[in-house]
Amino acid sequence: MNGYRQLNSSCVIAAGDRVDLLAARCAACGYFIFPALTCCPRCAHTHFTAATLPRHGTLYSYTTVHIGPAGAKVPYLAGYVDLDSEMRVFGHLAIDEGDVAIGMPLELNVRSSAAGRFEYAFTARCVTAPQGEGA
Secondary structure: OOEEEEEOOEEEEEEOOEEEEEEEEEOOOOOEEOOOOOOOOOOOOOOEEEEEOOOEEEEEEEEEEOOOOOOOOOOEEEEEEEEEOOEEEEEEEOOOHHHOOOOOEEEEEEEEOOOOOEEEEEEEOOOOOOOOOOO
């Protein structure tokens, strides 16, 4: 891996053209925390290891934001995405409002912004049915 860069209170790590978000994994109980905290909310342990966030998840809940920070294009979607059975991450949804649905499969995308910072958003992920299934 090429190294990491700061993304607000979190970090990203680059490996070639791919950029991943880093979470903290509690060294005592294994709980994933994103963004990183100084103390595990499950067991209060203070030692962590770095772990990359999974790329695929499922939309748990979302909302349309009509008033955002200065310079933000509104309205936009934001929501909670379940990345595994114990990790729910909040983020921007780069999906048209008419196409969003609770339970839809999403993909985490991290990219460099024009200002040289990193941004992340969730996009719709195509899931094809196995051969012989579907109508």
